[in-house]
Amino acid sequence: MGPTDHDRARGGEAPPDTRAAAREAAAAARVLGRQLGILAAGAARGAGARTRAAAAGTGPLLRGLSARLRRPGPGRAVPPDAGDAAAPVQARGWRARLARRPVLAAAALLVALPLVGLLFLVVTSFLTLPPLGGAALDPGQRALTVEADDGRVFATRGAFRGQKLTAADLPPHLAQAIIAIEDRRFYGHWGVDLRGLLRAAWRNALGGGVREGGSTITQQYVRLTSLNQEKTLRRKIQEAFLALRVESEMSKDEILLGYLNTAYFGAGAYGIDAAARRYFGKPAKALTLPEAAMLAGLVRAPSQLAPTRNFGGAKERADVVLQTMVETGAITAEAADKARAQTITLRTPPETPPGTNYFLDMVAGDVKRLADTPGDVTVRTTLNLDLQSLAEGVVARRLDAEGAKKKAGQAALVALSKDGAILAMVGGRDYEDSQFNRATQAKRQAGSLFKLFVYLTAYEKGFSPESVLVDRPVQIGDWEPQNANNRFRGAVPLSTAFALSINTIAAQLADEVGVPAVIDTARRLGVASDLPNVPSLALGSAEVTLLEMTRAYAGVLADRMPLEAYGVHAIRGGAPQPLYVHPDPKAAPGLPRDTRAMMLDSLQAVVDGGTGKAARVAGMPVGGKTGTTQEYRDAWFVGVTPDMVVGVWVGNDDNAAMNRVSGGDMPAAIFRDFVQRASAQMAKGRAKRPSAARAEPAPAAPAPAAPGAELRGVPEVIDTGTLAFRGRVVRLLGVEGEGGALARQLARYLRRREVICTPGSEAPAGSAALRCRIDGDDLASLILAAGGARASEDAPADLLSAEEQARSERAGLWRRER
Numbered sequence: 001m002g003p004t005d006h007d008r009a010r011g012g013e014a015p016p017d018t019r020a021a022a023r024e025a026a027a028a029a030r031v032l033g034r035q036l037g038i039l040a041a042g043a044a045r046g047a048g049a050r051t052r053a054a055a056a057g058t059g060p061l062l063r064g065l066s067a068r069l070r071r072p073g074p075g076r077a078v079p080p081d082a083g084d085a086a087a088p089v090q091a092r093g094w095r096a097r098l099a100r101r102p103v104l105a106a107a108a109l110l111v112a113l114p115l116v117g118l119l120f121l122v123v124t125s126f127l128t129l130p131p132l133g134g135a136a137l138d139p140g141q142r143a144l145t146v147e148a149d150d151g152r153v154f155a156t157r158g159a160f161r162g163q164k165l166t167a168a169d170l171p172p173h174l175a176q177a178i179i180a181i182e183d184r185r186f187y188g189h190w191g192v193d194l195r196g197l198l199r200a201a202w203r204n205a206l207g208g209g210v211r212e213g214g215s216t217i218t219q220q221y222v223r224l225t226s227l228n229q230e231k232t233l234r235r236k237i238q239e240a241f242l243a244l245r246v247e248s249e250m251s252k253d254e255i256l257l258g259y260l261n262t263a264y265f266g267a268g269a270y271g272i273d274a275a276a277r278r279y280f281g282k283p284a285k286a287l288t289l290p291e292a293a294m295l296a297g298l299v300r301a302p303s304q305l306a307p308t309r310n311f312g313g314a315k316e317r318a319d320v321v322l323q324t325m326v327e328t329g330a331i332t333a334e335a336a337d338k339a340r341a342q343t344i345t346l347r348t349p350p351e352t353p354p355g356t357n358y359f360l361d362m363v364a365g366d367v368k369r370l371a372d373t374p375g376d377v378t379v380r381t382t383l384n385l386d387l388q389s390l391a392e393g394v395v396a397r398r399l400d401a402e403g404a405k406k407k408a409g410q411a412a413l414v415a416l417s418k419d420g421a422i423l424a425m426v427g428g429r430d431y432e433d434s435q436f437n438r439a440t441q442a443k444r445q446a447g448s449l450f451k452l453f454v455y456l457t458a459y460e461k462g463f464s465p466e467s468v469l470v471d472r473p474v475q476i477g478d479w480e481p482q483n484a485n486n487r488f489r490g491a492v493p494l495s496t497a498f499a500l501s502i503n504t505i506a507a508q509l510a511d512e513v514g515v516p517a518v519i520d521t522a523r524r525l526g527v528a529s530d531l532p533n534v535p536s537l538a539l540g541s542a543e544v545t546l547l548e549m550t551r552a553y554a555g556v557l558a559d560r561m562p563l564e565a566y567g568v569h570a571i572r573g574g575a576p577q578p579l580y581v582h583p584d585p586k587a588a589p590g591l592p593r594d595t596r597a598m599m600l601d602s603l604q605a606v607v608d609g610g611t612g613k614a615a616r617v618a619g620m621p622v623g624g625k626t627g628t629t630q631e632y633r634d635a636w637f638v639g640v641t642p643d644m645v646v647g648v649w650v651g652n653d654d655n656a657a658m659n660r661v662s663g664g665d666m667p668a669a670i671f672r673d674f675v676q677r678a679s680a681q682m683a684k685g686r687a688k689r690p691s692a693a694r695a696e697p698a699p700a701a702p703a704p705a706a707p708g709a710e711l712r713g714v715p716e717v718i719d720t721g722t723l724a725f726r727g728r729v730v731r732l733l734g735v736e737g738e739g740g741a742l743a744r745q746l747a748r749y750l751r752r753r754e755v756i757c758t759p760g761s762e763a764p765a766g767s768a769a770l771r772c773r774i775d776g777d778d779l780a781s782l783i784l785a786a787g788g789a790r791a792s793e794d795a796p797a798d799l800l801s802a803e804e805q806a807r808s809e810r811a812g813l814w815r816r817e818r
Contacts, residue, residue, distance in 0.1 A: 049626050070566040072110035138254045143268065143376040144367060148358060148385045149421075149569070155352040155360055160376055162274030162284070163574060164261050167253055169285040174272070175256060176330035177289075177296035181321045184328050187252055191218045191243035218243040239391040260284075265298045266306030267348075274376070279307055281347030288341040294318035308348050315344070341739070353808040358427030358437045359383055363567050371571045371579040380569040381424040382421035386681050391415060393804030394673045398666060399429055402791070406659040408635075408666060409652045412438035413674065414550045418647045419585065422567045423644065424678075434653070443529060443543035445650065447663070448501045448611075449636045450540035451626030452553065453522040454496055455602060458509045459595045461517070465495035465602055474504045476535045481507040484628070484662075498602045499610030501626060503539055510538030525552035540627060546636075550647030553625070556599055557645055559590035592810030603640055614668035615639050617676045624671070626663030633657055639675065643682055646671050677797050697780040711770070712756040717747040720789040723772070725753065732780045733760040733769035734795030739811060742788050755779060758794075789814020 013335065035688050143160040147153050163169075181188045202224045215223070222242040246255060265275035273284040275295050280287070287295070297317030298305050307314040322336040331339075352360070359381070404411060415424040424813050436442070458467075471489040474481055481503045497505035510518050517536065519531045529535060529544045539550055547565060555563035564585070571580040592595070603623030606612040611626040615637060624639035632713035633655055638647040648667040651658065711730065715723035721737025723730045739742070753774060760771035772779040783789050784802035790813075791803040807814050 001356065013676070035413055041718070048052040053503055064670045082345065110506060143274075144364060145376070145378040146363065147378065148383050149381065149423075150385075151380070152385060154383075154385060155356060156268075156270065157360065157364060158376075160267075160269045160271075160274035160278050162271045162277055162376065164271070165257055165273055165284055166425075167257065169273075169283070170257065171259070171285060171292065173289045173331070174260075174284065174287055174292040174296070176262065176325055176328075177292045178256070178796050179217070180301075180324040180328045181219070181296050182299065184324070185207070186256070187216050189216060191245075191247040192216065192240045213590070215239070216243065217259050218246055218255050219357045221255055221262065222246055224262045263299050264302050265295060266302030267308050279348060280345055288339075288342070289335070290318060290322075290342045290344055293321040293339065293774060294344060297321045307344075311346070318344075353385075353389070354385065354431050354810065355808060356388060357435070358384075358439065359388070359422070359425040359438060359567065360670070361435065362425070362440055366566075366568050367571060370568060372572075373573065373579060375573050377579065378572045380425065380572075382567050383425075384423045384682075385536055387415060387424040387678050389804045389808050390678055390681070390801070391426050391674055393800065393807055394670055395426050396429065396807060397493060397803075398670050398673065399789075402666060405802070406666065407652070407656070407663050408650050408658045408661050409656075410438060411648065411650045411666070411670065412442070413649075413670065414439045414547050414647045416554045416565055418554070418643065418645075420551065420554060420558070420560075420563045420565045421569075422565060429584055436653075438649065438653075439567075439647075441545070442649075443545055444634045445629045446540035446542065446544050446549060447627035447629040447634060447636060448503070448506070448540060449549055449638060449663070450537070450542065450544075450626055451498065451501065451506045451732075452556070452599070452625055453518050453525070454506050454510050454513075454538050455494065456525075456556075456591070456599055457513045457517050457521045458494070458593065459522070460600045461513050463494060463509070465493060465498075465598055465605075467494050468492065469494065469497065469508055470504050471502050471504050474507055475569070476507060478512050479507075479535045481536075481539060495602055495605050498625075499605040499608075501606075501611050504556050506538045509537065511535060522552065524561045525555045526564075526625070527552055539631070546647050548648045549636070550638055550645055553603075553640060553647070554645040556596060556603075557640050559596055560588050561590060562588070567615065600640070604806065607639070611662070611664040612637060612639070612668050614664050615671045615675075617641075617672055617679075618681060620675070622675070626668065626669075628662040631657040631659050632659070635661045635663045635665060635667050637663045637671050638649055639668075639671045640673055641679065643679060644675075646675060677800070680797070689784075710756060710758050712754055714753065715750060715755050717743050717750060719743050720746050720783050723757075724759075729770045732759055733771050734792050734799040735780050736790045736792050744814060746783065750774070778780050785811070787814045789813070 023508050039395055065074040110516045126165035143158040144154065145153060146157070169392060183193070185195065189195075219239050223239055250258075251354045260272040262271060262423060265272065265278075266268055267275075267278055267733055269275040271280040272295060275298070276282055276284040276287055276291070279295070280291055294307065294314050294317070297314065297320065298307075300317075303316045304310060305317055319340055322331070322339055325331045326333050326336050363379060367377065371377065382443045390412050395413055399408065410429055411426070412428060413424065413426040414422065417423055425437075425439055427441075428434055447750060455463075468491050470491050472484070473488065484501070485505050488504070489500075492500075492502065492505065494505070494509075498500075515533050515537055519533065527544060527548050529542060529548065531542045534541065551563055551565040554565070555561050563636055566582060568580070569582050570578050572578045591599070600623060603625060604621060605623075605627065607615050607624050612624045615622055615624055622639055622641055624637055627636035627638075628634070631652060635658065636648065638645065648670045650661060650666045650670070685704040711725055711728070713725045715725050715730070718724055718729070719737030719739045720742050721732045723732070756770050757770040760769065774782070778798075780799055781802045784791055785806055787806040787810075791799050795803075806812060
């Protein structure tokens with residue numbers, strides 16, 4: 001900032017040599033410190049002398065009091081020797097007078113003690129000054145801006161630091177705004193503004209509380225960089241001493257830049273550049289006048305005025321800043337009015353969808369491992385937001401419908417692409433209730449899911465799906481494996497044994513090929529958990545995570561051993577060159593061609609006619625494997641499609657038994673619900689989803705009705721899924737209505753508005769449910785996207801998507817659902 005800016009800040013006067021004045025003030029402070037030390041030592045010696053005098057007795061004091069009592073009144077004669085006695089008393093001066101006046105002595109003592117205490121505090125504060133810049137700024141978690149696989153920003157985390165401003169980056173109106181509202185005499189004082197302190201004290205006294213602070217920008221800068229934030233007199237004294245020192249060593253422009261680069265502006269933004277990027281999506285040098293005024297107004301109360309949470313308060317404060325700039329002559333009244341009339345648009349990332357936090361926790365650790373460098377970073381992840389929303393909705397809907405009856409309290413889901421990219425991750429029922437990620441952190445027994453490694457090993461060693469073994473009672477050492485139904489089928493081919501998950505056959509195979517060979521196969525496919533060399537390992541007695549098991553099955557599909565499961569595509573910092581880019585996969589050994597083909601056929605047999613029949617998807621080849629542990633404590637299904645691999649686990653956090661939930665039950669159903677709609681979304685790219693905030697419906701329009709089948713009018717609301725037209729009751733297709741407050745809200749929304757209903761082409765045969773429109777928008781989609789109802793089990797895909805969006809945004813009834 002040049003002399004012209006200084007002149008504007010001071011109303012046209014040339015700036016004084018404040019650095020010279022500050023150096024003189026700093027030197028005077030050092031002399032003051034030495035003199036205060038001498039004074040304190042003298043005061044200590046005087047106190048010692050008074051103590052010794054008190055120990056000698058109180059005779060002189062009593063004699064003085066007696067003489068005072070004997071003093072004659074008006075008209076009384078004075079003894080001849082009285083004048084001679086008075087002379088030595090007067091000679092003793094002020095101490096004698098104090099001795100004659102004990103009340104005055106006590107008052108003097110009451111005044112002297114606080115002054116001595118204050119002097120002592122000033123001396124100790126000066127002698128214990130910390131070094132300039134010695135405060136360790138807590139960087140906190142560095143800021144992460146998180147993007148989905150298509151570039152959409154969906155989350156931010158950590159503390160934003162931005163770029164350090166230079167004098168060339170500082171817009172004049174930004175400097176003027178800060179100076180006007182925080183320290184209008186910044187260019188006129190030398191660190192401590194006595195006039196400003198008196199003005200603040202007077203206004204606070206009139207206002208009956210703290211309404212204005214007296215700290216200068218220099219004092220605030222040294223507090224941020226050299227002191228702690230405790231509110232004590234000692235810290236304020238040290239703040240003043242350090243402000244004098246800073247002014248003697250730094251220019252005004254350097255102090256202002258240091259302050260702007262350090263101050264907190266709310267919403268995790270430290271420094272003006274971080275605040276500009278956080279709130280307006282631009283660097284500080286590109287700020288407009290109204291934006292600069294809004295940011296300048298935040299530093300006094302950043303947490304309360306952050307525009308992301310209190311835009312109205314931030315706008316009112318910005319208006320105050322503009323008026324103050326007018327008063328200081330920084331801008332004209334016309335410029336202030338023009339700035340107030342401009343629309344300020346925030347460009348902040350949306351609130352993080354709650355369900356994505358499981359994935360974000362994992363990604364934050366990956367970023368630290370892959371690019372552990374200081375500064376804010378942007379992370380392009382592998383997450384597909386549409387599939388993520390779909391996965392959350394499918395899991396929640398299934399648990400809501402069957403969880404209580406089947407005593408299943410939790411579920412997790414992981415979807416991987418063929419190359420290992422994590423497309424969706426559900427770590428539990430509700431992140432806000434529990435941050436424990438059951439997809440990556442929970443280790444549970446895999447049950448029959450582990451048989452993949454047993455059969456792969458057997459196929460590699462010469463067995464085939466046509467090989468026949470006998471299902472019979474088996475004893476291996478002290479272990480006797482049992483089948484789930486406690487029956488034996490006799491001679492069966494391996495393809496049938498795998499499809500029906502016959503335990504005795506898997507135990508015999510593992511014993512034949514050797515448990516160490518089975519462990520080696522699991523390791524080659526990426527299983528890192530501890531795998532004990534015991535016969536029961538063949539039936540999944542080892543504890544593993546859902547992610548590593550899903551990764552292993554994906555390795556079979558992709559023919560890569562091991563296949564890496566990853567969630568980060570790229571990491572970018574402030575420089576043009578990215579900090580990290582996920583490398584192309586290196587050449588890795590795969591399975592023998594025949595072995596892989598036999599394994600894929602066996603997986604498909606499980607779904608076609610085995611324990612995984614509930615996972616069938618019409619028109620799509622699907623393979624997979626079920627897994628169920630003892631007493632139904634864990635239920636698994638990992639399924640393979642041509643495009644992705646999806647793993648599902650269902651169980652309870654306390655390891656309690658479920659009500660006969662097997663891998664072919666809820667897990668297979670969750671897989672089917674997810675895959676049959678996820679494949680369609682992947683085929684057409686990113687699907688447009690409804691937004692509850694904008695009440696935007698899904699892009700599916702109802703089929704035109706046959707002539708005469710249309711029903712229109714202003715309906716009455718029975719519940720959010722049921723309307724009445726002149727006595728005729730209409731059910732909305734795919735909506736399970738809610739009554740109470742939600743129905744009353746819908747009634748207010750529909751008041752005096754025409755609704756047109758026609759038969760829906762997606763309605764099941766014989767269903768009387770209709771598709772209804774209002775102003776061209778699908779009414780059922782509007783209701784579900786706003787959280788006004790639940791979607792029924794037979795709801796079309798667009799209505800299910802609308803419900804999932806409401807769930808993720810916790811709109812309407814989902815706000816109270818926990």
